[in-house]
């Protein structure tokens with residue numbers, strides 16, 4: 001039976017594996033994993049039926065030695081995906097140099113669906129080339145709901161404000177799954193360094209947790225959202241205050257990070273206890289504001305908020321985005337829920353695939 005889409009997956013980490021598991025399990029009658037790559041290797045399905053990458057190929061790919069480096073995805077691989085029924089490239093990496101690969105895929109009519117913020121929060125001109133369907137021939141979709149808040153409907157909500165002529169005034173975001181989890185865990189008495197280690201074990205952190213702790217990951221999300229409402233903001237324009245001192249992050253290696261953070265445990269515990277006495281809580285927020293002249297500003301940093309604030313009530317790694325607009329002026333429109341983790345991010349990628357290929361709903365194999 002022809003599949004609804006033939007997918008080349010980049011990345012076999014937390015998100016990539018969750019995505020592959022869902023497709024090969026409940027959705028295998030409709031979606032096909034036609035190729036999988038990580039930074040070490042590439043596995044392609046056969047040229048003839050069955051086209052899927054099989055379990056043995058996947059095990060081999062996962063087991064490749066850490067020091068191996070894959071060559072670039074060349075045009076012949078993309079041509080093979082483009083020749084299939086509906087070709088889709090799914091990016092579940094944090095590689096910043098994938099923009100050129102996206103452009104080659106889109107030019108061949110391959111839909112590009114990404115969880116990777118970097119190509120969208122990189123140089124504005126590159127982002128425009130990707131999102132502007134007319135500029136690139138318009139045959140294939142480029143979708144990126146998973147980049148901000150995993151499966152929470154954040155990008156689509158913003159697009160709808162723009163499409164329907166609403167005017168965004170401000171966007172307040174508690175969007176770091178990692179820092180949300182860490183602040184909640186510290187409020188419950190877990191030391192900073194332990195809370196970060198748990199967040200890493202559970203797959204909430206960025207591939208490099210320093211991206212979370214330095215605020216750069218949330219600044220990228222702020223750039224993606226600000227650009228959605230018309231800003232030409234670059235990442236360097238976001239006023240970022242890191243969660244832990246910049247010096248510590250600059251000098252830490254991934255091996256020394258845990259021990260370096262442990263030196264801050266007592267100071268953070270003290271800060272959290274003092275805030276608790278004042279009925280306040282530490283959170284890490286990003287804010288996008290449109291000033292009276294229409295100029296869009298973005299900032300991110302740790303703030304103390306009253307316990308009555310909606311963001312203070314978030315549990316675990318939950319995320320919250322509050323949109324204040326012309327039409328939602330008195331009470332912000334709030335999107336809230338699980339904003340990180342493999343399965344929810346994979347869900348967002350899948351929903352984008354179905355939107356791209358125009359299949360509204362796909363019954364599971366065992367339905």
Ligand SMILES: NC(=O)c1ccc[n+]([C@@H]2O[C@H](COP(=O)([O-])OP(=O)(O)OC[C@H]3O[C@@H](n4cnc5c(N)ncnc54)[C@H](OP(=O)(O)O)[C@@H]3O)[C@@H](O)[C@H]2O)c1
Nearest residue numbers: 011012013014015038039040092093094115116207340341
């Ligand atoms: N985790 C979440 O909750 C979440 C939520 C929303 C969005 N995201 C985004 O999703 C992306 C993946 O996150 P993750 O947590 O799954 O990261 P991860 O566990 O570190 O996995 C990253 C994967 O990407 C692979 N990779 C790196 N460069 C590559 C390249 N050029 N081509 C092919 N594969 C490459 C790595 O290969 P090796 O295995 O060879 O190292 C690894 O398999 C990131 O951009 C992240 O920001 C994550």
